[in-house]
Amino acid sequence: MTDQQPAIRLSGLTKEFGAVTAVDHVDLEIAAGEFFSMLGPSGSGKTTVLRLIAGFEQPTGGTIELFGDDVTKRAPFDRDVNTVFQDYALFPHMSVLDNVAYGLRVRGIGKSERNERARKALAAVRLEQMADRKPSQLSGGQRQRIALARATVVEPKVLLLDEPLGALDLKLREQMQVELKEIQRDLGITFIFVTHDQEEALTLSDRVAVFNNGRIEQLGTPAELYERPVSRFVADFVGTSNLFDDDRSRAILGRGGQHSVRPEKMTVGAGAGEAGEGVINAAGTVVETIYLGSGIRIVVDLDAGLRVSVLEQNDRNRRHDEDRGDRVVVSWHDGDVVALGGADAAAPAPA
Amino acid sequence: MTMNATAPASARNAASALEPGTPGASPRAGVPRPKRTPARRASVFLSTHPRTRLALLLAAPLFWLGIVYIVALVLLLVTAFWSVDSFTGEITQEWTLDNIVTVLTGSLYQTVTLRTVGVALLVTIIDVAFALPIAFFMAKVASRRMQRILLIAVLTPLWASYLVKAYAWRSVLSQDGIWEWLVAPFGGSTPGYGLPATIITLAYLWLPYVILPIYAGLERVPDSLLEASADLGGKTWPTLRHVVLPLTMPAIIAGTIFSFSLSLGDYITVNIVGGANQMLGNLVYTNVGAANNLPLAAAIALIPIAIIFGYLFLVRRTGALDNL
Numbered sequence: 001m002t003d004q005q006p007a008i009r010l011s012g013l014t015k016e017f018g019a020v021t022a023v024d025h026v027d028l029e030i031a032a033g034e035f036f037s038m039l040g041p042s043g044s045g046k047t048t049v050l051r052l053i054a055g056f057e058q059p060t061g062g063t064i065e066l067f068g069d070d071v072t073k074r075a076p077f078d079r080d081v082n083t084v085f086q087d088y089a090l091f092p093h094m095s096v097l098d099n100v101a102y103g104l105r106v107r108g109i110g111k112s113e114r115n116e117r118a119r120k121a122l123a124a125v126r127l128e129q130m131a132d133r134k135p136s137q138l139s140g141g142q143r144q145r146i147a148l149a150r151a152t153v154v155e156p157k158v159l160l161l162d163e164p165l166g167a168l169d170l171k172l173r174e175q176m177q178v179e180l181k182e183i184q185r186d187l188g189i190t191f192i193f194v195t196h197d198q199e200e201a202l203t204l205s206d207r208v209a210v211f212n213n214g215r216i217e218q219l220g221t222p223a224e225l226y227e228r229p230v231s232r233f234v235a236d237f238v239g240t241s242n243l244f245d246d247d248r249s250r251a252i253l254g255r256g257g258q259h260s261v262r263p264e265k266m267t268v269g270a271g272a273g274e275a276g277e278g279v280i281n282a283a284g285t286v287v288e289t290i291y292l293g294s295g296i297r298i299v300v301d302l303d304a305g306l307r308v309s310v311l312e313q314n315d316r317n318r319r320h321d322e323d324r325g326d327r328v329v330v331s332w333h334d335g336d337v338v339a340l341g342g343a344d345a346a347a348p349a350p351a
Numbered sequence: 352m353t354m355n356a357t358a359p360a361s362a363r364n365a366a367s368a369l370e371p372g373t374p375g376a377s378p379r380a381g382v383p384r385p386k387r388t389p390a391r392r393a394s395v396f397l398s399t400h401p402r403t404r405l406a407l408l409l410a411a412p413l414f415w416l417g418i419v420y421i422v423a424l425v426l427l428l429v430t431a432f433w434s435v436d437s438f439t440g441e442i443t444q445e446w447t448l449d450n451i452v453t454v455l456t457g458s459l460y461q462t463v464t465l466r467t468v469g470v471a472l473l474v475t476i477i478d479v480a481f482a483l484p485i486a487f488f489m490a491k492v493a494s495r496r497m498q499r500i501l502l503i504a505v506l507t508p509l510w511a512s513y514l515v516k517a518y519a520w521r522s523v524l525s526q527d528g529i530w531e532w533l534v535a536p537f538g539g540s541t542p543g544y545g546l547p548a549t550i551i552t553l554a555y556l557w558l559p560y561v562i563l564p565i566y567a568g569l570e571r572v573p574d575s576l577l578e579a580s581a582d583l584g585g586k587t588w589p590t591l592r593h594v595v596l597p598l599t600m601p602a603i604i605a606g607t608i609f610s611f612s613l614s615l616g617d618y619i620t621v622n623i624v625g626g627a628n629q630m631l632g633n634l635v636y637t638n639v640g641a642a643n644n645l646p647l648a649a650a651i652a653l654i655p656i657a658i659i660f661g662y663l664f665l666v667r668r669t670g671a672l673d674n675l
Contacts, residue, residue, distance in 0.1 A: 056578050076581040089579035093597045102593070103583035154583060 005068040007032040007158050007190040008053060013062035015048050022048040024214035025062070030158075030192060030207075032067070035184050037193045037201040040211030041237065046194045049211075050160050053192065054083045067157060077106075082156040086163045088147040090135035096146055097122070097131040103154035121153040122146075124183070141172045148183065158190045165200065177203055198238045202226065210234050226262075231341045235260040242266070242308040243340075251304045252282055258340040263311035265336040268298050268322060273329035280334055284308075286326045298322055300330050431649035440643050450650035460634070464654055467630045470550055471614035475561075477554040478610045479603060482561040487595075489562075490569035491577070502566075505559050513556065517623045520552040524624060544626040552620045557613050561606035568602020569595070604666045611662060615655040631655055 008030040015023040023045045030036045038046040051057045053064055055076035063072045071079050082103070090099050097118050098105075104114035122128045125145035135143055144164060151159055161180075165173045181204055184191045195201050201208045202222040210217045210225065210233075218225060218234045229235035232243060241260040244252060249259050267274070273281030284302040296318075298310045310330060312318065322328060385391060397404045434447050454460045489501045508516065523529050524541050531541040542548055572595060580590040618632025631654055638648035 054578075054582060056581075075586075076578070077584045077586050081582075083579070083582045085575050085579060087573070087575055089573065089575035091576060091579070091594055091598075102580070102585070106580070106583065106585040106589040106593070150583065 005032070006030055006065075007034070007067060008192070009065040009068075010049070010053075011063045011065070013049065013052060013064065014060045015045075015052060015057060016060045021214050023052065023059070026214075026216055028209060028216065028219070030190060032190055033188055035181070035191045035193065035204055035206045037195060037205035037208045038211055039195055039198055039201040039208050039238070040217075041196055044211035045214035046196075046209075046211040047162060048214075050083075050162055050192065050194050053158070054081055054160055055079050080157040081160055082151040082154060082158075083160045083162060084144075084147045084151050084164045086166055088135075088143045090143060090146060090150070092135055094134075095131065096127070096133050096135065096138070099135065099146060100150045100153055102150065107154070118149075118153055121149040124152075124186075125149045125179075140168050141176060144168065144176060145179075148180075152183070152187060152189075156189065158192060159184075159187075161191060161193045163195055164193075165195075165197075173200070180204065202238070210237065212237075228338060229260065229340065232258055232260070235338065235340055240309060240311075242306075244306065244337075248304060248306045252302070252306065253280065253334075253337060260338045260340055261308075261332055261336055263297065263309045264295075264313075266308065266310040266330055266332040267312065268300065268310050268328045268330055270328060274331040278334040279331055280337075281329050281331050283327065283329050286322045286324055286328055288324065289322055298328075300328060302330065427649050427652060430646050431653055433646045435644050435646055442645060450647050451653075453647065454650045454654065460651065460654070463629055463631055463634055466546070466628070467615060467632075467655070468658065470546060470553065470630065471611050473550050474553045474557065474614045475607045475610045477550065478558050478561040479565075479607060481554070481558060482565050482606060483603070486562050486565040486569055489566050490572075491574070505562050505566075509559055513619070514623075516556060517552055517620050520548070520555065521624050524548050524551070544624050546625065546628050548624040548626070549621045549628065549630075552624050553614050553617060554610075556620065557610040560609035560613065564602045564605040564609070565599060568599040568605070571602075572598045601669050604669050608662070608666070612655070612659045615658060 006029040008028070010026050010028040013023055013026045013028075014021065026045075026049060028049075038049060040046045048057065052059050055071070055074060055078075059072065063070055065071065066080060091102065094102070097115060100121050101114040101118035104117060109117075119128055119131065122131055125148055127142060127145055127149070130138060130142060130146075135146065138146065144167075147164070164180075165176050168176060177200060180191070180193075193201070193204060202225070205222060207219065207221055208225055209219045212233050218230050220228075225234060225238050229238060229241070235241040235243060240263055242263060244259040244261070246256055246258065250256050253259060268286075273279075273283075282302045282304060284300040286298060287301050287307065288299040290297040290299070293314065295314050296312050298312065299307060300310060301307050308330060397407075430442075431450055432446050432448070434443050434445065434449060435441070436443050485501075485505075489498055489505075493501060521544070524543065525531075526541065526543070528541060534540065542551070576594055576598070577590060580594045585593065616632055618630060618636050621628055621630045621633060631651060634651050635648045638644045638651065
């Protein structure tokens, strides 16, 4: 990775399926060696972008460059990118070893060499003892790792992962997240990871692109996305947000426009609330308290006509408990209020 | 689970929050209880007696399969070991292996058997060669709409009478037929009536039976496997050879079972377009009719049955029998 070319450069990439525009003039550069996530709800175009990069779909317009090479018109087998499929797409009639060796086999590499390299790739995902099994005899997490070994054994420049953890249960997911991160660091290749799980995207990625309606709504590091969402959509989709529309902003915050405050930046207290520079207090009534284990979510109807969700840590400082119907004061710092792009809620914010 | 003092009140109060209610005991208003009609009592009886249920369900088809089908087949087998009194033409019910020996050693039967198997094999090969690309196009390339149109196009010939189709080919292949008219400008000529005509006609007749199982088999191969192969560097031919063919092989064999066994038993097509050639079916037909030798006909009929059983035995490991 000595060259300064971006691993992937998308310019004006557009894909239309009939009357539906799945991908709408996406411009994007992904640096070499980056762990890049494309995050968005289903139908936002993130998977289509991935399939366009892989070559399974032909774009309606725009270009795809791979390390400076225009690969837009090339067939999938002529691109140095490989995919880990959502359903893993392991060949059911082949053994695990043959599955992993497949990419080498179709490149005409001899049996002994390709088996040796496939075994190495299997060892990298700690499944060398499964070499002779059929994919159907493996668990979901093992299949996932086989798919990863199969895609990386041909040494791609970019690895595309299409919701690879979607089918796994929570514990396994968390474990695989750590493994993915390790494998990416070891191989040093670019990972492009598609997910609808905002937590997963934040945990794994160097940078995240949030997709909405075929466009990139916001592009940035996980911290940027979480701390400074540019639009109502991002604020709402990445984590939980208390959204203040124009009227409520004027009434509670004293200024116009759209704003958002994260639940964990708010506290619930009794009496007059907190005093101090830049602290905003708003009285309200507790609607619901939800016990989460490590924290407690308190839903409060503010007197100003807004329902907010407050997340309090269940730590040693926690003494008081709120009940439904209790009168409380919700406090937060003005510095934690994020202004969202413009007064008009519907206008898409620039990426 | 023990709760310590730092647990929030919401958790501490959780137990007392559950009212000791009796939700199941409350009478449902507006939902009348079902009446105890005889039909309902019968349903209750059947739902608690699974064996009776099964017996009632299977009685009719088992009667059909058992009496009408298996017994008829067994009678045919038994008949093969009887003989015909050459003077009276009556069937003598004495056990004899004469018919079997005749069929196995007679050069006529050996020639006709080889010819029949050869025709059936060629028909099968031609059908598979045609069916594979058509089925692949239907299952993997065509749009949903096109897929349905093609499926109807494949099924439509099955609605037409077998005889009509065979006679249509007789007309196509005749000396002044369409075939001759089409290929004559290029120096070709119609194959006329004979074994090639028989093979062409049979291949046409059984093609839908080969396309349909292969199409169904290809439908079951997920697109993502083809994409995975392409993604890993597999071009069209390696993908077909290493991924598509192995996965559809059971379906292909299922198709060949149809074309092969239907060809083995056919005698009408060869009568219509086969010229002077005979197949096993013709020998059975002549012996039942003109020669009035039912036992010999039964013995001849055992040949295709034995061949089919041999074929099924060979392919049963491939999983093809699950694809029929």
